[in-house]
Amino acid sequence: MHFQKLVFRNADGKNLSARLDLPADEKPLTYAIFAHCFTCTKNFNAVVNVNRALSSRGIAVLRFDFTGLGESEGDFSETNFSTNVSDLVAAARFLESHFEAPRLLLGHSLGGAAVLQAAALIPSAMAVATIAAPSDLAHVAELLGGSRAEIKARGEAEVRLAGRDFVIRRQFLEDLEEKRMEQTIRDLRKPLLIMHSPLDSIVSVDNAARIFQAAGHPKSFVSLDTADHLLSNRADSLYAGSVLAAWASRYLEMPETTAALRDLTDNRVVARTGRTGYRTEILANGHRLIADEPIAVGGADTGPTPYDYLVSALGACTGMTLRMYADRKGWPLESITVRLRHRKIHRDDCRDCEDGSRTIDSIEREIEPSGPLDDAQRQKLLEIANKCPVHRTLHSMVEVRSHLKEPPPARNGVE
Template identity: 60%
Template sequence: MRTQRISFVNRQGERLAARLELPEDERPLAYAIFAHCFTCTKDLTAVVQISRALSSRRIAVLRFDFSGLGESEGEFSATTFSSEVTDVLAAARYLEESYQAPQLLIGHSLGGAAVLAAAAEIPSVRGVVSIAAPFRPAHLRGLLGASAARIEKEGEATVEIAGRSFTIRKELLEDLEAQQPEVTLQRLNAALLVLHSPKDEIVPISNAAEIYRAAQHPKSFVSLDPADHLMSEHRDSRYAGELIAAWAGRYLSQSEPELLTAEPAPRLDNRVTAHTFAGAFRTEIFANGYPLVADEPLSYGGGNEGPSPYEYLLAALGACTGMTVQMYAKRKGWPLEEAVVRLSHRKVHADDCRDCPEPGAKIDLIERELELIGELDEDQRQRLVEIAEHCPVHRTITGEVRVTTRLKEETGASGGEGAQEK
């Protein structure tokens, strides 16, 4: 995926900082907006993980900091629930003017309540996702504890939230109380996906049940057990991202005929790309528009979340072998129904290797078993085995291969608007 630094202006004239997560070739099928939780930022681990999971499925995601938070301008103490809703609307307007109107809104915690409230004001929206969201925005008052009474009495107060100090004014509490979630959900003219964990100790899962009951169909609910409220475990946020992408595919316009027949836009980059992040071997691969995942087994320190690099090598050889023999059989008019290729890889001692740099060295041995299903005679079968030896990938890995490596030049180092991050 590619990450672009962008910014846009909200209704108050404040510049809000954002990141746009794009598929590697920058040809998304649809655009989404992600609204983070109260006092969080666009860079919360769960927000980043979910956004990148969606971008790997060709859904671009705009994640931004609400006014007064993260890198955005504005004074947090002036924030109200309604101002967060207007920030979502500003993000939607920016996408519509600069890229494409958003079809999907995603919100976490209070951000979930905000996107539910904003959805009716964005005609292009076809799907809304609430993650660990409160049914009533006023639920936040209860989380403030004794500070809520002090805010009402004194007009404002400084409270500690997750180890940070925030000034909250009475206007926020009054605005939260004024919200009518039943009316908001009845106005929702889009499909709804409710995600919530029964282990959530900040916003109990009963809130998800109320959201689901109040909304009209089409609606879906999926449990995020065993995730916590912030989905601090990477596997939980990645799971949520994959769920959202799979669910959204049914409602987004990416399957409409006019998109399928449209003239393809020139690609920025059609190479295979692999992104390996710090802390693990899990690697996200983007190949010709298709997302893949590679990893190592648990015994090698990996998470076992995908095939290993060597298994992908065997997969490439197996696929090429099957395609090659099928192509040859079709050209000859032979009744080959199926070609099944089974492969394994191991290191073996190379006693007879004249080019080995030292005695006792090992070489790579790939063993390939070819099963040919169909009414073929013995001569045809033997000929197809010979053809298998000449598949392009076979010739590549057994021929002379040179791999050159260069360091990509840094671009956008100043971090200005439009700069790219990897």
């Protein structure tokens, strides 16, 4: 997944660190903002995985560290829920100034509550989605346990959350107590997707039920089944992202890439491989694909291998070529099934090898034409199969010219 490192200022002039996750072709259909959970950061695994699923569907997502967290400036002890909402508004204004105003707001846990509050302050937002969000901010205060009494008595206390120590001050609790989530949800008047796990032990699924009940239509609920609160299992966060992308496409007025809109003079295929693993996002004439390697060789098996795509191209080209030929001749060809297998074989097993390589690539192709064809027609189809464009390309000398693209110049607000 490709991203740009960004920095923008919040309402107090503090620099907030952000990343904009982009589709493979860097031409988003629309933009979104993701608000991370309480004391988490923009690089939290669940955030990255959800964004990966969204970017693969053409949605660019801005993720950033709230004030005082991660790589952002500021003192966390001086922040509260209201400053989180303010940071979201600042993020939306930055996107609007430098890219495009966000149409989708999504948030995890307390970040989910924050996007519900911020939606009314971000006019461009057309839809909102929450993951494991609390319906009542008093629930967040309860997570502080016995420290609440100390905070109220002394004005502050050091609290250990998610394995780290944070200073929480009285104003944080007072700010939570002032917010009324139920009325905010009733006034939302935007499509809302609520995602929650029935096994969430941090924020119970009852919170999702209360949010759903308070919200107006259109509203949707998706159960995350066996997921935990933090979506620790990679499959859960990728699933949440794929559902989000499908749901959002109904409400965000995303432009459709049709044959009439494509620039056929620029037929470049874009393939982008990330920092870890072999998962590769591919954009081919507006169609978004995924390539990967099997788990046995270090991949995650989330898509076909590069050789799978190569052999698939031959199979597809074979079927299309035979379909065109049969139609032109008026033959009763009902369908064509092409089965292919790629492997490496020793040179000694190759009858037609011309170079000195010890192994060569071998593709076995079985063609099954269906329909009332006579033997002569079937044999002619086999002959025509060997003339399909991809077949001829594989048998010809192919020149691949490679060059490095120069890095883009720095932009204001972009590292």
